[in-house]
Amino acid sequence: xxxxxxxxxxxxxxxxxxxxxxxxxxxxxxxxxxxxxxxxxxxxxxxxxxxxxxxxxxxxxxxxxxxxxxxxxxxxxxxxxxxxxxxxxxxxxxxxxxxxxxxxxxxxxxxxxxxxxxxxxxxxxxxxxxxxxxxxxxxxxxxxxxxxxxxxxxxxxxxxxxxxxxxxxxx
Amino acid sequence: xxxxxxxxxxxxxxxxxxxxxxxxxxxxxxxxxxxxxxxxxxxxxxxxxxxxxxxxxxxxxxxxxxxxxxxxxxxxxxxxxxxxxxxxxxxxxxxxxxxxxxxxxxxxxxxxxxxxxxxxxxxxxxxxxxxxxxxxxxxxxxxxxxxxxxxxxxxxxxxxxxxxxxxxxxxxxxxxxxxxxxxxxxxxxxxxxxxxxxxxxxxxxxxxxxxxxxxxxxxxxxxxxxxxxxxxxxxxxxxxxxxxxxxxxxxxxxxxxxxxxxxxxxxxxxxxxxxxxxxxxxxx
Numbered sequence: 001x002x003x004x005x006x007x008x009x010x011x012x013x014x015x016x017x018x019x020x021x022x023x024x025x026x027x028x029x030x031x032x033x034x035x036x037x038x039x040x041x042x043x044x045x046x047x048x049x050x051x052x053x054x055x056x057x058x059x060x061x062x063x064x065x066x067x068x069x070x071x072x073x074x075x076x077x078x079x080x081x082x083x084x085x086x087x088x089x090x091x092x093x094x095x096x097x098x099x100x101x102x103x104x105x106x107x108x109x110x111x112x113x114x115x116x117x118x119x120x121x122x123x124x125x126x127x128x129x130x131x132x133x134x135x136x137x138x139x140x141x142x143x144x145x146x147x148x149x150x151x152x153x154x155x156x157x158x159x160x161x162x163x164x165x166x167x168x169x170x171x
Numbered sequence: 172x173x174x175x176x177x178x179x180x181x182x183x184x185x186x187x188x189x190x191x192x193x194x195x196x197x198x199x200x201x202x203x204x205x206x207x208x209x210x211x212x213x214x215x216x217x218x219x220x221x222x223x224x225x226x227x228x229x230x231x232x233x234x235x236x237x238x239x240x241x242x243x244x245x246x247x248x249x250x251x252x253x254x255x256x257x258x259x260x261x262x263x264x265x266x267x268x269x270x271x272x273x274x275x276x277x278x279x280x281x282x283x284x285x286x287x288x289x290x291x292x293x294x295x296x297x298x299x300x301x302x303x304x305x306x307x308x309x310x311x312x313x314x315x316x317x318x319x320x321x322x323x324x325x326x327x328x329x330x331x332x333x334x335x336x337x338x339x340x341x342x343x344x345x346x347x348x349x350x351x352x353x354x355x356x357x358x359x360x361x362x363x364x365x366x367x368x369x370x371x372x373x374x375x376x377x378x379x380x381x382x383x384x385x386x387x388x389x390x391x392x393x394x395x396x397x398x399x400x401x402x403x404x405x406x407x408x409x410x411x412x413x414x415x416x417x418x419x420x421x422x423x424x425x426x427x428x429x430x431x432x433x434x435x436x437x438x439x440x441x442x443x444x445x446x447x448x449x450x451x452x453x454x455x
Contacts, residue, residue, distance in 0.1 A: 019400075021402045023398075023401070023402070026424075026425070034236055037436070038370040050191075050440075055396060056391070057439075058263070058389055058391055058436070058439025058440060059390075059391050059431075059433075059435070059436050059439045060439075069225040073424070074391055074394060074395075074398075075394060075424060075427060075428035075431065076400075077398070078401060078421050078424060079398040079399070079401045079402035080401050080402045080403075080421075088290070103218060113238060113239055113276055113278065114235075114238050114274065114276045114278040114280055114292065114412060115408070115411065115412065116271035116364055116411070116415075118238050118239075118411055119234075119235075119238045119360055119363055119412075120360060120364065122234050122235070122360070123236035123237045123239035124230060124233035124234050124236075124237050124356060125233055125236045126233055126242070127234035128233070128236035128237070128240050128241060129232060129236055130231060130232045130235065131241060132241060132248075132270055132272045132288075133270060134251055135245065135249050135252050135270075135271075135272070136256075136268065136269070136270045136335050137249065137252040137253040137255070137256040137269075137271075138256070139224070139256065139260065139265070141252070141253050141256065142253055142256035142257035142259075142260055142425075142453060143257070144253075145254060145256075146257045146386075146387070148449065149302070149442060149447065150386070150442065151257065151386060151387035151442055151444075152387045152441075153261065153385060153386065154384055154385050154386075154387060154438060154441070155385070156381050156384045156385045156435070156438065157381070158377065158378060158381050159377045159380070159381060159429070159430045159431060159434060159435075160430070161238055161373075161374070161377065161432050162426065165426050168183075
């Protein structure tokens with residue numbers, strides 16, 4: 001039982017299982033039969049309709065909801081529930097399981113870390129900085145990586161800032 | 172009269188050379204005068220040059236590495252460097268000696284420091300589902316570096332003049348005066364703990380999705396990470412610093428929604444590249 005749970009947790013952490021996250025419509029959303037703007041409509045989700053996210057494809061999410069199933073634009077959905085989010089993230093528990101073999105044990109992480117106090121007390125580590133430099137990639141390394149991953153560079157313009165969306169702080 | 176740029180190069184050349192500093196002391200150079208000169212240069216210009224920026228960024232990165240070391244996994248570190256360098260080639264400063272690293276911490280966070288140093292935590296990496304998501308987060312950090320958001324924050328935090336003095340003093344003495352170094356380090360820590368301007372974060376998000384698309388990735392990787400973050404319990408201790416220093420993920424998604432619209436949809440078929448990503452990041 002415990003072992004099965006561990007396997008399940010590790011499978012989730014490995015990203016093998018598709019994201020089954022809960023979410024809700026950030027606004028009124030048109031539901032599509034296919035993940036394309038000109039696909040046939042499959043209805044409309046009123047604002048704040050709760051959805052279950054089944055999968056993602058580019059800018060689209062496949063969802064299921066009480067108002068129907070289909071594809072919606074990814075950025076029309078907010079994850080989490082409309083109420084408060086429940087439970088602690090599994091991530092620390094996962095790592096603790098992996099390290100201690102007992103899901104109940106919290107592994108002490110020592111004095112180092114990236115919490116507020118730990119950063120406030122951090123001393124510069126020159127040796128680690130030198131180590132970091134050893135792993136640096138050259139432009140040629142980057143080109144090789146891109147070719148191996150079949151990445152094709154594209155020409156894309158930066159996006160303009162939405163008009164006054166973030167208030168008065170414009171320079 | 173020596174042109175200011177040449178003077179700056181001269182002062183920096185002496186001050187930055189690791190072996191030059193003991194030699195200066197040996198020949199009885201007046202360190203205080205050197206500091207004053209650097210200070211005047213700092214005051215005369217509101218911009219630091221690239222060599223100065225990189226030196227500040229190195230110190231900044233050393234503090235983060237002092238808080239959490241690198242994950243002891245050379246293949247992972249090289250993978251993130253190759254990917255990061257490729258992505259950085261598609262922003263405005265491809266010539267910087269970009270360095271990337273994965274910090275050994277369960278916390279979920281990513282950091283950039285001036286001059287091209289980018290660090291991401293193991294905890295955040297573990298929450299990602301694809302290479303496109305990693306590319307999106309690195310591209311956001313690259314945006315901060317390209318726009319020099321952290322330098323601006325250091326200056327603003329201390330007041331412009333005091334900030335430049337701290338930077339100028341540091342560059343003049345390069346680690347030989349512990350008091351001066353510690354003032355710079357405190358200025359950096361303050362920025363790490365306070366965060367950047369909200370508008371700078373929104374700008375880095377807008378740049379991040381574009382830089383990822385330019386690099387051949389699905390631009391929706393960064394929004395996917397933001398959706399993952401917003402689905403988590405905001406009280407989670409691993410998110411505390413990230414949430415304290417950034418706008419809420421839902422607000423960032425709202426802003427990206429408004430900025431992206433359907434503009435980048437034709438790039439959404441770009442690579443997600445999950446295979447090597449999963450192999451390298453999920454071995455433990």
